[in-house]
Amino acid sequence: MINYDKILNPTVKDIKPSGIRKYFDIVEEMDNVISLGVGEPDFATPWHICSAGVHSLENGHTKYTSNRGRKELREELARFMERKYRLTYDPMEEILVTVGGSEAIDAAIRALVQPGDEVLIVEPSFVCYEPITRLAGGIPVSLKTRAEDNFKLTPEALKEKITDKTKLLIFPFPCNPTGAVMRREDLEGIAAVLRDTNVMVLSDEVYAELTFGDRKHVSIAELEGMKERTVIAGGFSKTYSMTGWRLGYACGPAPVLLQITKIHQFAIMCAPTTSQYAAIEALKNGDEDIKKMRNEYDLRRRFIVDRFREIGMDCFEPEGAFYAFPSIKKFGMSSDEFCKQLLMAERVALIPGSAFGESGEGHVRASYCYSIEHLKEAAQRVQNFVSKL
Amino acid sequence: MSTDKKILSLLSDNAKYTNEDIARMLGVKKEEVDSRIADLEGQGIIRKYTTLVDWSRFDDAYVSALIELRVTPQPSDGFESIARKVMKYDEVETVYLMSGGYDLCAIVTGHTFQEVAMFVAKELAPMKEVISTATHFVLKRYKELNVDLCGNISDDREKMSF
Structure with missing residues (x-):
C-alpha cells in the first residue's frame, strides 16, 4: 500500500482546504436557499462576443495559438490599456494572454518569488494569493486594511511591513470582498513608499472596470515610476461577464513578462483559442456592454447597501467590484457563526469575512450579482434574522 | 441619463418595482420618485402597468x-x-x-x-x-419585450464561489 501521506508534497498538504468549503457544501445541498455567495456575474456573455467565438469554430480555428496569445488579441489589449488607463504596453513583449486572471496571478508570483522572499498581501482579499505564495516558497505577510480607512491600504501600514526580504506587494483593487478602491490620491502615497525600493507590485485589476461613481479606475502602474515595477493581472470574466471562457492577461515590463511567459508556455501552452477570438470582439466592440452592466450593478449596489444600513448593519460604501461587506460586530458573534446561524434560520447564504483573511473577521461578504427581486428577498430574510438577535 | 429616464427604464423592465425600490436603486428620496412617477403618469408618458404572460x-x-x-x-x-x-x-x-x-x-x-x-x-x-x-x-413566441420565452428560468452558477 502506498502511503500517500508520506509521498505528497508537505507544502501542498499544508494548504488549508479552507473550512469554508464545508459551509459551501452545506449551502449547495440545501433547498430554498437564497444565496448572495456567488463571485461571478449573472449576465450572459453579450451575444456578439459569443458569436465571434462560434464563428471562429465554424471557420476551423481550433488549433493552438502562439504561447503569448494571438497577436491581434494582444494588439487589442494594448489599445484597451491605452484607451482606459493611458498605459502603453508593447503587444510583442509586454502582454501575455492567460487562462483567466488567476493564471496571470499564479505565474507572476512564481516568476518573482524565491524561497524565503516575503510577499505582502493586502487583506482581506481574494483567497488565492497566500497559497500560491507558499507554493513558491514565499512567506506571506498580511497587510491588514480596516473599515476606518475604507479598507484602503495606507502608506504607513505598507512601510511598516517592508523589510530587506520583501519581494512583492499584492495589490488587489477594486477589492474582493470589501469593494474598496484606491483612487489616484490614495495611490500617490503607496507609490511614494515603493519608488525607492526593489519591491515589485502585482496589481490584481480584474474588477477595474467595475469602479463606480464619476471617477474611473486608476492603475497603480499609471503613477510615475510605477510601470517598471508593476505587473497587472486582468481578466475578461468580470469585465465582460465571461467567467466560463477562462481568459485573462498579464501586462508588465518585458524582462518579467519573458519569465512569466516561460511558466505559461510549459504549464498551459496557450489560452483557449475560441475564447481568444471572442475576446478580440469584446475588446473591439464591448465598451458599451461594460457600461450597461456597470450601470446595472450600480443600481443593485445602492439597493443592497441601503437595505443593510436600514436593517441596522454598518455598511461601508463599496466603490468597486460587486460585493458589499457589512459589519456584524455589534451582534457579538464571529462572522462564521453569524453566517451559519443565518443560513439555518433564514436560509440566506453569505460568506464570512474571515474566509478572506483574519482582518475580514467581523464582516460578511454579500455579492450583488443578482436581480433586485433576489436581493430584496435576501435582505428581508437578513432583516428577520437580525431583528431577533 | 435623466432621473425620469432611469425611472422609466426601470419600470419598463419591471413594473413591480415599488417606488421605494426605485429610490434605493437611484439613491434618491422616495418622495422624489413618488412625484416624478405621478408626473409621468399625468403626462401620459406612463400609460399602463402590465404583465408579460406566456x-x-x-x-x-x-x-x-x-x-x-x-x-x-x-x-x-x-x-x-x-x-x-x-x-x-x-x-x-x-x-x-x-x-x-x-x-x-x-x-x-x-x-x-x-x-x-x-x-x-x-x-x-x-x-x-x-x-x-x-x-x-x-x-x-420566442422573445417578447426583451424576454426569452423559450428558455427556462434558471441560474446555472454554483451557489457559492469566491
Missing part, C-alpha cells in the same frame, strides 16, 4: 395574428380615421401605421384560429376603406 404555458387557448391591412387613405386625414376605427374592437390588441408594402398592422387575439380569421373576414375586410388584408398567425 400564454402558451397556461392551460387556455390563446391565438394571436398579425393582420396586414392595405387601405385607401382619406382626403381629410389620411390613415387617421381608419386606424381609429380598427382600434375600437376589443379583439384588436395593437394597431400600427407602417411603412412599406401595406399600411396598417393590427395584432388580433382570440381563442382559436377560426375565431380570429372570422373576425378579420367579418369585421376588418369588409370596411369600405380596406382594399385587402393578409392574416399571419403567430405560431410560436
Whole structure:
C-alpha cells in the first residue's frame, strides 16, 4: 500500500482546504436557499462576443495559438490599456494572454518569488494569493486594511511591513470582498513608499472596470515610476461577464513578462483559442456592454447597501467590484457563526469575512450579482434574522 | 441619463418595482420618485402597468395574428380615421401605421384560429376603406419585450464561489 501521506508534497498538504468549503457544501445541498455567495456575474456573455467565438469554430480555428496569445488579441489589449488607463504596453513583449486572471496571478508570483522572499498581501482579499505564495516558497505577510480607512491600504501600514526580504506587494483593487478602491490620491502615497525600493507590485485589476461613481479606475502602474515595477493581472470574466471562457492577461515590463511567459508556455501552452477570438470582439466592440452592466450593478449596489444600513448593519460604501461587506460586530458573534446561524434560520447564504483573511473577521461578504427581486428577498430574510438577535 | 429616464427604464423592465425600490436603486428620496412617477403618469408618458404572460404555458387557448391591412387613405386625414376605427374592437390588441408594402398592422387575439380569421373576414375586410388584408398567425413566441420565452428560468452558477 502506498502511503500517500508520506509521498505528497508537505507544502501542498499544508494548504488549508479552507473550512469554508464545508459551509459551501452545506449551502449547495440545501433547498430554498437564497444565496448572495456567488463571485461571478449573472449576465450572459453579450451575444456578439459569443458569436465571434462560434464563428471562429465554424471557420476551423481550433488549433493552438502562439504561447503569448494571438497577436491581434494582444494588439487589442494594448489599445484597451491605452484607451482606459493611458498605459502603453508593447503587444510583442509586454502582454501575455492567460487562462483567466488567476493564471496571470499564479505565474507572476512564481516568476518573482524565491524561497524565503516575503510577499505582502493586502487583506482581506481574494483567497488565492497566500497559497500560491507558499507554493513558491514565499512567506506571506498580511497587510491588514480596516473599515476606518475604507479598507484602503495606507502608506504607513505598507512601510511598516517592508523589510530587506520583501519581494512583492499584492495589490488587489477594486477589492474582493470589501469593494474598496484606491483612487489616484490614495495611490500617490503607496507609490511614494515603493519608488525607492526593489519591491515589485502585482496589481490584481480584474474588477477595474467595475469602479463606480464619476471617477474611473486608476492603475497603480499609471503613477510615475510605477510601470517598471508593476505587473497587472486582468481578466475578461468580470469585465465582460465571461467567467466560463477562462481568459485573462498579464501586462508588465518585458524582462518579467519573458519569465512569466516561460511558466505559461510549459504549464498551459496557450489560452483557449475560441475564447481568444471572442475576446478580440469584446475588446473591439464591448465598451458599451461594460457600461450597461456597470450601470446595472450600480443600481443593485445602492439597493443592497441601503437595505443593510436600514436593517441596522454598518455598511461601508463599496466603490468597486460587486460585493458589499457589512459589519456584524455589534451582534457579538464571529462572522462564521453569524453566517451559519443565518443560513439555518433564514436560509440566506453569505460568506464570512474571515474566509478572506483574519482582518475580514467581523464582516460578511454579500455579492450583488443578482436581480433586485433576489436581493430584496435576501435582505428581508437578513432583516428577520437580525431583528431577533 | 435623466432621473425620469432611469425611472422609466426601470419600470419598463419591471413594473413591480415599488417606488421605494426605485429610490434605493437611484439613491434618491422616495418622495422624489413618488412625484416624478405621478408626473409621468399625468403626462401620459406612463400609460399602463402590465404583465408579460406566456400564454402558451397556461392551460387556455390563446391565438394571436398579425393582420396586414392595405387601405385607401382619406382626403381629410389620411390613415387617421381608419386606424381609429380598427382600434375600437376589443379583439384588436395593437394597431400600427407602417411603412412599406401595406399600411396598417393590427395584432388580433382570440381563442382559436377560426375565431380570429372570422373576425378579420367579418369585421376588418369588409370596411369600405380596406382594399385587402393578409392574416399571419403567430405560431410560436420566442422573445417578447426583451424576454426569452423559450428558455427556462434558471441560474446555472454554483451557489457559492469566491
